[in-house]
Amino acid sequence: MLKRLLLLLCLTGHVFAKEPPDVECLVVHLKYVHCSWNKQGTPEVNYTFYGWFVIIRDSADVSECPSYLSENNINTGCNQPCGSRFNSFYTRLVHENQSSKEKEHELKTKVKLNPPTNLTVHYGSDSNLWLSWTQISSNCVESEVRYRINNRNWAVVSIGKQNYCLNLPSHSSLYELQVRSRIGYACGLSEFWSDWTEPVVWGSNNSTDPNKMNSSMSVWTPVLSVVGAFILIVLVMMLLHNERWVICDSQTSHTCCSFLKDWFKFPEGLKEGLNYNERPCPVREYCHVRQSDSESSDCSTCSVTTDQTDCSVFIPVNESDLPTPCSSSISQF
Template sequence: TMLKRLLLLLCLTGHVFAKEPPDVECLVVHLKYVHCSWNKQGTPEVNYTFYGWFCPSYLSENNINTGCNQPYGSRFNSFYTRLVHENQSSKEKEHYLKEKVKLNPPTNLTVHYGSDSNLWLSWTQISQISSNCVESEVRYRINNRNWASSRVSIGKQNYCLNLPSHSSLYELQVRSRIGYACGLSEFWSDWTEPVVWGSNNSTDPNKMNSSMSVWTPVLSVVGAFILIVLVMMLLHNERIRIIFIPVVPKPSPNLQNIEVSKGLNYNERPCPVREYCHVRQSDSESSDCSTCSATTDQTDCSVFIPVNESDLSTPCSSSISQF
């Protein structure tokens, strides 16, 4: 009796501690083949035998089978799988493939600026079903900011972005899936590689323009200050000479006996010169001059040229002081 109880306990505990096979997930890839895998929770420790329709090729990691690709039948029929380990433990599962379709990303992405001043993105969706069964989603971003997404109606393979800015950089991507009209799929395709349009600058041109507008007056003030400093330094180091050259009066043709010193030095202070009239003796009473002599302000003057008696008949004569 004790032995039977012990054997029963070992059987129960052995069944409890027996490792359950992993779960199997199946996906219809672009309506071409069915991909089933059992490594969602990690690579299993032992190899399992997969039973579906049949498995022509296994997928493996570290020599352990982790999946199987098999031909595609119909996604509207139920699909049964069984995973077995050494004929001891097995796990069966029914799959509804209608909602398990994952399309390949769209191809032939092109972007151009239209005559309506809008940005047009177009693509091609290659699949074995009508394009009226495929819905798409577009996402774009401007100057490396956050992505913005927009759904595209079923059957359409183009998207319009209104009034783009030529000074900004636009990146656009597309993904697609089976739409409601043909049995909505849970899975979107992967995003396409981005297509780019607009300015090729890595920074925002608007920010650059605004920053330049802020720095322009500052740079102008700094430049003017530097120019003033340079001019002041130049004036400080350079000796400026201002030489005043007095105007020499044009001698009268009647003026005689005028002698000009050859050693005329124009750096000396100018000496004033003034003319005077010789008054006859008979007119002395009505004249302001009481004598026939000439007076000259000889301040800082070194030479005085007298008037000869033979020139008395000349109405006016000049007295010139040398300076």
């Protein structure tokens, strides 16, 4: 019975043994390889890490991790110098001399660059906004620029060089710009982008404050409305005066001008000006009488009744024929 129990424990012991965690590796900025084994949480025990590049099969320099990363005194990762990322990279975790299975990593597409540096923006003599930055291996790197205006949505542009031109920016707007990069197709496209740089800012933030924008609109709206109404009234009055679309005489002045006032909706001050109330004025007519016939002429025949709206009528005559005043009558309008 005891022998059977020992045999059962030997056969099932590997089932209860704790499997070592999985190892993931990434090339950081083409300078070192970062490997970690805490994706599923901090391990319960400390593991010894081994990692190496294989240049020639069955020939490798296997060495322990030179720089561990830890959490609560438990090893969770390792940074070690980077070889050629185009060669296979192998890892191994060991606990109490119990070696785990080796794992092969293809690092060609697993490169993450640091964010670009020396990010600067300046307004050029060509009236464009120029953004420039520095990144390693400019021939192998592609970049993305994202910018936004006045805190609106980001716009993203992909470029293959280390500068970007934003055409004809507005000085009254606020521009924020950021850059990130990765290894491009020419050198083995990476799956990972760098982190975004800290934003650089250019322009004015006056238009970014909604309260200021609303205040500005509230000041200009009534001014523009008054100016527009005044210009419209002047144009209408000029058309009425020059083209004479409507003529208000003494008989139709009340009806006609009331129509104009209601149609054009003039202000009260202008409406009063459209009341054409004319007062009656006397008009005297002169007749020409010869010197010899002055005594026998019947001046009553010269009496003429006229309707004149101008109370200062002057009829020019020759100095040799001085007019003689004739009988006059008054016409009421």
